[in-house]
Amino acid sequence: NAGVTQTPKFRILKIGQSMTLQCTQDMNHNYMYWYRQDPGMGLKLIYYSVGAGITDKGEVPNGYNVSRSTTEDFPLRLELAAPSQTSVYFCASTGSSGPQHFGDGTRLSIL
């Protein structure tokens, strides 16, 4: 089973560029999440979605946007990349009960 798949695994951006981090899950989970993980800071919730067409802000949403057009996909977009967005980004999903399952992350550097 693929579970939660994130692409790309690594990316380097220049300041001001934009990009989309992809996340897809094959478990038919309604709930999906985006986190960022910075050294010594733990995981912080950026955005989450409770189903197709429904998204909401987490703890650190500024500088990011999301969409949820299908159950399977939950892309995260950076419109104007800034050095403060250098981080490791994780996508997760869960059903109506049970814990969250994570992808292997996207390492993003902004120079």
Added chain:
Amino acid sequence: QKEVEQDPGPLSVPEGAIVSLNCTYSNSAFQYFMWYRQYSRKGPELLMYTYSSGNKEDGRFTAQVDKSSKYISLFIRDSQPSDSATYLCAMSKRGGANNLFFGTGTRLTVIP
């Protein structure tokens, strides 16, 4: 004050030792408690998932929750080099699709 506090370590133990990892929290509304293991350059992998106070055992791993003290623990018996990873505690107010609050993680190294 952070909602979840976790000693970042690092923690180094010899192979075969018993490892104790701990987290404290401040919000008494937390009901569901998790431990994730994260290998280098990988995503968090669920190890233990418990509800309310008490113990849960799974193989070499035991999770303990003491809600009266707002304290959770993960014990690893007969530790192996393959246990070397970062361990994250997480908790939520409700089960299932609910926002998680994470500790910062404890980095563990088991020395052969």
